[in-house]
Amino acid sequence: MTRQRRIRVFLDPNVLTGGIVSPWGLDKAALSLCAAKVCRLVLAEVVRDEVEENLLLHAERMPALDAEQLSEDYRGLIKLTNPEIVPYPDRHLVQSNRHLIRHAADVPVLLSAKASNPDWLLTHNTKHFTKAVAERTALRIATPAEFFRALSALFR
Secondary structure, three states: OOOOOOEEEEEOHHHHHHHHHOOOOHHHHHHHHHHOOOEEEEEEHHHHHHHHHHHHHHHHOOOHHHHHHHHHHHHHHHHHHOOEEEOOOOHHHHHHOHHHOOOHHHHHHHHHHHHHOOOEEEOOOOOOOOHHHHHHHOOOEEOHHHHHHHHHHOOO
């Protein structure tokens, strides 16, 4: 039997955070595919840092035991998924590629995705990660719902 390459998914901070803090949904389903080794999580350092900051803010509003469980769940997820880590893009590269996307804070995320060349970049931020951005960068950008619809088409 031949071994097939796993689908490599790059998650935007909003999808990764949503998958960690939500009790259910497509964000969590995407993480479940990575945990089950069906997909390979591509994790940019810039995304990881933003998610960890978001989780700390989220944990501040929780009872101490729940906050500790959230932290343990996150560490467990990282261990379980064994993500492919993408380093921060060079500061000069970020500045010179500012034209690629409307929001300056998204440039390092976009450049990290470009550098890793994933099969999919999943985001809910369709105001910034537009079809035009996908065309300029040759990235396949989709919401989790679009990703799962494309996956389901493989089984028809």
